[in-house]
Amino acid sequence: MGHLLALDLTAYWATTTIKVLVVLGLIPAGALILGYVFLLKMMSFMQSRLGPMEAGPYGTLQLVADGVKFLQKEDIFPDRADRRVFALAPVVVLMSTFLLYMVIPAGPRLIVEDLDTGVIFALAVSSLSVIGVLMAGWASANKYALIGALRAAGQLIAYELPLVLAVVGVAIQAGTFSLQGIVHAQAEGSIFGIGAIGNPFILTQFVGFVLFLAAAQAELSQTPFDMPVAESELVAGYMTEYTGFRFLFFFMGEFGTAFALSAIGATLFLGGWYLPGVHGTLADVVGPLVLGAKIMMVAFLIFWVRFSYPRFREDQLQAIAWKFLIPISLVNILVTGVLKVVVK
Amino acid sequence: MPDFPGKGLFKGLGVTFKTMLEPNVTVQYPHEKEAPPTRARGVIALKEENCTVCMLCARSCPDWCIYIEGHKDKAPPRREGGKPRTVQKLDRFDIDYSLCMYCGICVEVCPFDALFWSPEYEYSEVRIADLLHDKDRLGEWMKTVPEPPPLEVGATPAKGAKK
Numbered sequence: 001m002g003h004l005l006a007l008d009l010t011a012y013w014a015t016t017t018i019k020v021l022v023v024l025g026l027i028p029a030g031a032l033i034l035g036y037v038f039l040l041k042m043m044s045f046m047q048s049r050l051g052p053m054e055a056g057p058y059g060t061l062q063l064v065a066d067g068v069k070f071l072q073k074e075d076i077f078p079d080r081a082d083r084r085v086f087a088l089a090p091v092v093v094l095m096s097t098f099l100l101y102m103v104i105p106a107g108p109r110l111i112v113e114d115l116d117t118g119v120i121f122a123l124a125v126s127s128l129s130v131i132g133v134l135m136a137g138w139a140s141a142n143k144y145a146l147i148g149a150l151r152a153a154g155q156l157i158a159y160e161l162p163l164v165l166a167v168v169g170v171a172i173q174a175g176t177f178s179l180q181g182i183v184h185a186q187a188e189g190s191i192f193g194i195g196a197i198g199n200p201f202i203l204t205q206f207v208g209f210v211l212f213l214a215a216a217q218a219e220l221s222q223t224p225f226d227m228p229v230a231e232s233e234l235v236a237g238y239m240t241e242y243t244g245f246r247f248l249f250f251f252m253g254e255f256g257t258a259f260a261l262s263a264i265g266a267t268l269f270l271g272g273w274y275l276p277g278v279h280g281t282l283a284d285v286v287g288p289l290v291l292g293a294k295i296m297m298v299a300f301l302i303f304w305v306r307f308s309y310p311r312f313r314e315d316q317l318q319a320i321a322w323k324f325l326i327p328i329s330l331v332n333i334l335v336t337g338v339l340k341v342v343v344k
Numbered sequence: 345m346p347d348f349p350g351k352g353l354f355k356g357l358g359v360t361f362k363t364m365l366e367p368n369v370t371v372q373y374p375h376e377k378e379a380p381p382t383r384a385r386g387v388i389a390l391k392e393e394n395c396t397v398c399m400l401c402a403r404s405c406p407d408w409c410i411y412i413e414g415h416k417d418k419a420p421p422r423r424e425g426g427k428p429r430t431v432q433k434l435d436r437f438d439i440d441y442s443l444c445m446y447c448g449i450c451v452e453v454c455p456f457d458a459l460f461w462s463p464e465y466e467y468s469e470v471r472i473a474d475l476l477h478d479k480d481r482l483g484e485w486m487k488t489v490p491e492p493p494p495l496e497v498g499a500t501p502a503k504g505a506k507k
Binding site: 045305309 | 356
């Protein structure tokens with residue numbers, strides 16, 4: 001018995017280590033991919049220029065070079081900063097990103113932890129970053145950082161609601177909060193009796209998808225919702241006093257979260273890892289690629305909007321959340337609920 | 345497209361999407377070179393024999409990047425038995441291209457056609473002091489100055505112009 005327990009524990013630690021390492025590798029990889037494909041290249045093309053071309057073929061290594069540059073920089077603390085909080089803040093932000101990856105399924109069995117309340121867990125964890133942002137702003141002993149942090153807090157709290165409410169519609173339709181369950185619901189679903197491509201919820205929950213995208217945009221504080229880091233008024237908001245690898249942490253947190261939220265969006269609305277006609281072990285192999293492709297589609301929408309629109313004013317930003325997105329999402333939930341009962 | 349609220353938002357997305365698909369205008373400079381237009385303002389060339397040290401260019405320069413020194417000299421008289429003429433000889437004519445803003449006022453203002461635009465643009469230097477071109481270097485640029493555009497039909501050629 002004792003022997004068995006020991007074996008189980010070894011297996012547990014082995015799988016846990018592997019999972020942690022995979023996620024730890026995924027965050028920088030996701031950040032690099034999104035950063036290169038969208039921030040460097042797509043934005044450049046949208047502005048009719050080439051973007052970085054010299055570091056590596058077509059500038060692919062530009063972000064790696066930037067990362068190395070950040071690592072070489074001096075680790076500066078402002079004179080009157082709260083040193084411990086200041087140092088901890090980027091870690092808290094990155095931690096929230098890290099936890100987001102826990103519940104995203106990349107295949108029938110490729111998931112760190114298939115929680116029954118996966119969606120709720122993901123959204124709860126994503127709002128942890130507010131604490132890190134507030135810590136950063138407060139500990140910097142800089143008024144711009146503080147203003148940026150408070151703006152970020154106000155914004156993230158305001159847009160948390162439409163994000164959750166948009167997801168509720170999906171949860172009602174799927175009948176589960178587990179992300180794996182939502183993927184299965186989409187794979188096995190059918191629209192008007194036609195089940196060839198399953199039922200990606202973007203078709204039946206299109207309003208929810210738009211709401212989710214808008215709220216995710218704000219959660220990531222991407223333009224047009226980038227008041228917290230509005231560089232023309234606040235330098236860089238809560239990141240003003242950060243340099244070197246601590247700034248890199250914020251950067252990775254931002255793009256890592258963008259990657260994770262795109263993955264959640266892809267899972268909720270585009271069917272996640274599911275590709276029609278692929279089942280069993282093959283789905284475990286193809287799944288991550290399918291999910292990756294769908295992530296890129298969602299991320300494309302997010303960054304397309306980011307590079308096209310100017311910034312909202314603070315009051316407009318709050319008004320959009322409270323007067324526009326939340327009522328619509330409540331109506332969406334109501335309609336979904338009624339249809340669920342009526343149609344079923 | 346009919347009008348509806350938020351139409352502009354979609355229009356904006358359309359513009360960025362269209363631009364993304366279009367070929368972009370960047371020229372990969374050190375690898376490939378752009379052919380500047382013939383009359384591009386690349387560098388200013390000096391035709392030393394036309395300069396009379398009148399200082400108009402130096403005085404009109406907004407950032408004072410032209411340095412001129414000269415002295416009076418005697419030249420043989422035009423006619424036999426005449427008085428020797430007084431001419432201005434150019435000792436120094438420098439343009440500091442680290443200050444020059446390529447406004448072209450000096451070229452415009454020169455009454456004796458001693459300054460010309462040349463489309464050459466590849467004269468960057470490692471040391472900023474090397475951007476000060478002296479009159480020999482400025483004279484070298486004359487080779488790259490394009491021919492003036494032909495006169496219109498029936499126009500009177502300038503006095504003393506070559507046929």
